[in-house]
Amino acid sequence: MHIRILSIGDELLIGQVVNTNSSWLGEQLTLAGFRVSRMETAGDGLTEIAEALSSNLSECDILIMTGGLGPTSDDRTREALCSYFGCGMRIDPVSDANIRKIFSKRGLPITEVNLRQAEVPEKCEPVYNPIGTSPGMWFEENGKILVAMPGVPFEMKKMFSDIILPRLVARFNPEPFVYRTVLTQGMGESFLSDQLKEWEKGLPEGISLAYLPSPGIVKLRLLTKGDLAEAMQEQIEKLKRVIPELIFGYDDDTLESIIGELLVKKGLTLSTAESCTGGYIAHLITSVPGSSRYYKGSVIAYDNEVKVGELHVNRDAIALHGAVSREVVIQMAEGIRKKFGTDYSIAVSGIAGPDGGTAEKPVGTVWIAVSGPCGTHAMHDNFGDDRGRHIRRTALTALNMLRKELIGIL
Amino acid sequence: MHIRILSIGDELLIGQVVNTNSSWLGEQLTLAGFRVSRMETAGDGLTEIAEALSSNLSECDILIMTGGLGPTSDDRTREALCSYFGCGMRIDPVSDANIRKIFSKRGLPITEVNLRQAEVPEKCEPVYNPIGTSPGMWFEENGKILVAMPGVPFEMKKMFSDIILPRLVARFNPEPFVYRTVLTQGMGESFLSDQLKEWEKGLPEGISLAYLPSPGIVKLRLLTKGDLAEAMQEQIEKLKRVIPELIFGYDDDTLESIIGELLVKKGLTLSTAESCTGGYIAHLITSVPGSSRYYKGSVIAYDNEVKVGELHVNRDAIALHGAVSREVVIQMAEGIRKKFGTDYSIAVSGIAGPDGGTAEKPVGTVWIAVSGPCGTHAMHDNFGDDRGRHIRRTALTALNMLRKELIGIL
Numbered sequence: 053m054h055i056r057i058l059s060i061g062d063e064l065l066i067g068q069v070v071n072t073n074s075s076w077l078g079e080q081l082t083l084a085g086f087r088v089s090r091m092e093t094a095g096d097g098l099t100e101i102a103e104a105l106s107s108n109l110s111e112c113d114i115l116i117m118t119g120g121l122g123p124t125s126d127d128r129t130r131e132a133l134c135s136y137f138g139c140g141m142r143i144d145p146v147s148d149a150n151i152r153k154i155f156s157k158r159g160l161p162i163t164e165v166n167l168r169q170a171e172v173p174e175k176c177e178p179v180y181n182p183i184g185t186s187p188g189m190w191f192e193e194n195g196k197i198l199v200a201m202p203g204v205p206f207e208m209k210k211m212f213s214d215i216i217l218p219r220l221v222a223r224f225n226p227e228p229f230v231y232r233t234v235l236t237q238g239m240g241e242s243f244l245s246d247q248l249k250e251w252e253k254g255l256p257e258g259i260s261l262a263y264l265p266s267p268g269i270v271k272l273r274l275l276t277k278g279d280l281a282e283a284m285q286e287q288i289e290k291l292k293r294v295i296p297e298l299i300f301g302y303d304d305d306t307l308e309s310i311i312g313e314l315l316v317k318k319g320l321t322l323s324t325a326e327s328c329t330g331g332y333i334a335h336l337i338t339s340v341p342g343s344s345r346y347y348k349g350s351v352i353a354y355d356n357e358v359k360v361g362e363l364h365v366n367r368d369a370i371a372l373h374g375a376v377s378r379e380v381v382i383q384m385a386e387g388i389r390k391k392f393g394t395d396y397s398i399a400v401s402g403i404a405g406p407d408g409g410t411a412e413k414p415v416g417t418v419w420i421a422v423s424g425p426c427g428t429h430a431m432h433d434n435f436g437d438d439r440g441r442h443i444r445r446t447a448l449t450a451l452n453m454l455r456k457e458l459i460g461i462l
Numbered sequence: 463m464h465i466r467i468l469s470i471g472d473e474l475l476i477g478q479v480v481n482t483n484s485s486w487l488g489e490q491l492t493l494a495g496f497r498v499s500r501m502e503t504a505g506d507g508l509t510e511i512a513e514a515l516s517s518n519l520s521e522c523d524i525l526i527m528t529g530g531l532g533p534t535s536d537d538r539t540r541e542a543l544c545s546y547f548g549c550g551m552r553i554d555p556v557s558d559a560n561i562r563k564i565f566s567k568r569g570l571p572i573t574e575v576n577l578r579q580a581e582v583p584e585k586c587e588p589v590y591n592p593i594g595t596s597p598g599m600w601f602e603e604n605g606k607i608l609v610a611m612p613g614v615p616f617e618m619k620k621m622f623s624d625i626i627l628p629r630l631v632a633r634f635n636p637e638p639f640v641y642r643t644v645l646t647q648g649m650g651e652s653f654l655s656d657q658l659k660e661w662e663k664g665l666p667e668g669i670s671l672a673y674l675p676s677p678g679i680v681k682l683r684l685l686t687k688g689d690l691a692e693a694m695q696e697q698i699e700k701l702k703r704v705i706p707e708l709i710f711g712y713d714d715d716t717l718e719s720i721i722g723e724l725l726v727k728k729g730l731t732l733s734t735a736e737s738c739t740g741g742y743i744a745h746l747i748t749s750v751p752g753s754s755r756y757y758k759g760s761v762i763a764y765d766n767e768v769k770v771g772e773l774h775v776n777r778d779a780i781a782l783h784g785a786v787s788r789e790v791v792i793q794m795a796e797g798i799r800k801k802f803g804t805d806y807s808i809a810v811s812g813i814a815g816p817d818g819g820t821a822e823k824p825v826g827t828v829w830i831a832v833s834g835p836c837g838t839h840a841m842h843d844n845f846g847d848d849r850g851r852h853i854r855r856t857a858l859t860a861l862n863m864l865r866k867e868l869i870g871i872l
Binding site: 062063064065066067068069070071072074075076077078079080082088089090091092093094095096100104107122123124125126157158159160163165166169183185204206262264324326329330331332333334335337338339341342343344347348349350351352353354355357358362391392405406407439440443 | 480736
């Protein structure tokens with residue numbers, strides 16, 4: 053079974069947008085047990101799409117396309133599909149209703165351009181798009197399948213996960229890979245791989261390991277076929293004994309969701325006081341649906357006056373130790389906890405850069421505190437001079453510190 | 463002149479690695495004036511590489527390849543190239559010396575496997591790799607050029623920028639593209655394209671337009687060749703007169719950076735009070751280096767008690783109108799502005815979902831207020847039921863509202 057992925061878009065060819073759709077699709081198909089044999093990207097022009105369509109369809113069994121389905125004149129995938137399959141357009145009533153519903157829900161007038169998105173090639177079966185106005189399209193001809201989906205990543209992902217992939221799996225019944233992702237926080241990739249050398253050597257043949265690093269989190273993905281699933285789980289149990297303090301969850305878990313579950317289970321509440329992370333910790337916490345059950349709020353004390361006025365940080369402590377210090381971060385954590393009357397609190401203060409560093413406290417320095425019924429803990433680290441990564445690593449480390457406190461391993 | 467980019471690597475097909483090499487190469491080639499007509503990714507297998515080589519070379523003039531040049535047995539690009547060009551391997555003495563130098567510099571013993579990287583197909587001209595052990599390869603046959611480079615991004619980028627691109631430019635002397643991206647906020651892609659229909663019709667031949675939508679922001683990219691650069695700028699001036707309130711910046715601008723510049727220039731300060739966005743507005747504002755010059759901080763009032771206690775929102779207003787209402791969001795904005803003593807403030811309160819909606823105020827409803835020396839403005843909207851997008855669209859709309867207030871067009 054040859055599967056190819058074809059992305060349409062000049063923005064991809066000129067490098068304005070990185071093609072993350074293809075790699076996401078590649079991953080989903082691979083994990084389901086399919087093998088992607090080629091990925092291609094072609095431009096928006098009608099001829100380019102037509103050429104890519106015919107060269108790919110002649111060499112594969114299933115072609116998964118994304119892009120070029122928007123309402124504007126530079127989106128020509130549907131036109132190319134009509135001409136390839138030799139058919140005209142028709143209105144898909146389901147999509148037409150869907151578009152009208154989306155617009156009326158938002159209280160917006162509907163235009164001819166919007167409604168044109170309900171037009172699909174006559175030879176396709178339209179695929180419902182619950183979160184957008186472009187339907188997908190499923191074609192079958194001469195034993196081959198072609199699926200066209202919108203290029204907007206979140207629309208494409210939902211359509212593929214909910215409808216397309218289950219249909220492909222039901223039809224072809226591939227032997228899926230079994231995989232488990234172990235999520236770690238607190239150690240960089242190279243140190244971690246050093247620490248896991250022995251464990252890795254002991255992995256049975258047929259179980260593969262991949263390190264997937266990102267700022268602040270390293271994911272370890274173990275992959276195998278069904279008959280080794282149990283052996284893989286045994287290896288994960290072994291891994292837990294090697295790095296118990298680093299593993300915070302599995303698969304789709306996030307630190308913020310894990311913390312939410314712990315707080316809900318224990319009936320506890322949380323507040324935060326942020327300086328260098330400027331609201332990012334609160335953003336992660338509140339990105340979890342239902343977080344209002346345990347999260348009361350935050351004071352973002354970007355200005356030292358706010359630290360003093362709102363969090364009751366001692367002015368002398370700032371003068372003596374600096375705003376980025378154990379003393380100040382502890383006072384911030386205790387100040388917000390008292391102010392909002394929560395069981396736990398997190399506070400951070402650091403130098404995210406690019407300016408503000410000194411010889412003693414270079415850019416990247418950060419202090420993190422967690423305060424709770426059993427007292428206040430503080431730690432410091434240096435998360436480097438890239439502002440964005442510093443903010444993310446600080447936030448994740450702070451959340452993991454709270455997690456460890458909540459399960460009693462801090 | 464047809465240029466294609468071919469990436470080799472199973473890790474790309476299974477989605478373990480996102481193909482950033484291709485988009486980087488696409489951008490470099492485009493800006494230099496070349497047109498990339500296709501991008502492809504093929505697996506590590508000898509047959510797969512061979513097929514991709516011949517299908518691509520038969521349809522383009524220049525093929526830029528990356529990947530599969532490493533020392534291990536799964537790197538088979540050189541083998542495939544030898545077989546495609548019908549030649550054997552030879553030792554490249556420059557690469558041989560380079561490999562020995564790199565290993566001796568690192569104090570590492572050299573193995574046969576390492577030295578094998580100095581072997582190149584007889585028909586190629588080796589391309590020096592100053593920062594790695596795999597040389598690049600330049601082939602010319604039948605009027606076509608094939609360049610193979612290592613897949614390691616930083617090695618590839620250096621080789622391409624220093625050697626390959628200058629050679630291509632010197633040989634073909636392309637006229638470089640000029641492009642400009644106009645950034646808009648406040649209108650979805652289809653409405654925008656409706657509103658720009660007339661303007662779009664008036665675009666001179668040779669200037670192309672693309673819509674690049676993302677939640678809350680639509681980018682309009684205009685692309686042309688050098689001799690139309692001035693005409694393109696004129697079109698942008700015209701566009702400004704059509705949608706003055708929607709355009710917030712150009713190219714690499716962000717709403718948060720534009721607001722920062724305005725506040726710094728005017729010597730003004732800002733605070734925020736967030737409910738449904740849970741810190742995301744503060745995060746955007748503080749992601750700008752130097753934002754501490756104008757941003758004082760925030761109260762994230764996730765809990766209604768915090769709205770009352772910290773922002774002095776009237777308890778009766780919440781009971782009467784609900785926490786998501788004009789009255790409450792205005793009180794939040796005025797409360798935080800007074801509390802932190804800033805010139806301006808932003809406040810938001812909404813229902814990000816998935817729960818919490820009512821018939822009267824469905825999930826997605828949001829109220830936004832901007833308060834400043836000239837009073838407090840409030841607006842409401844509905845940004846749909848996807849929690850993540852709701853948060854992002856609310857934040858961007860709020861920042862744009864402040865921007866408009868700051869330049870006096872709200």
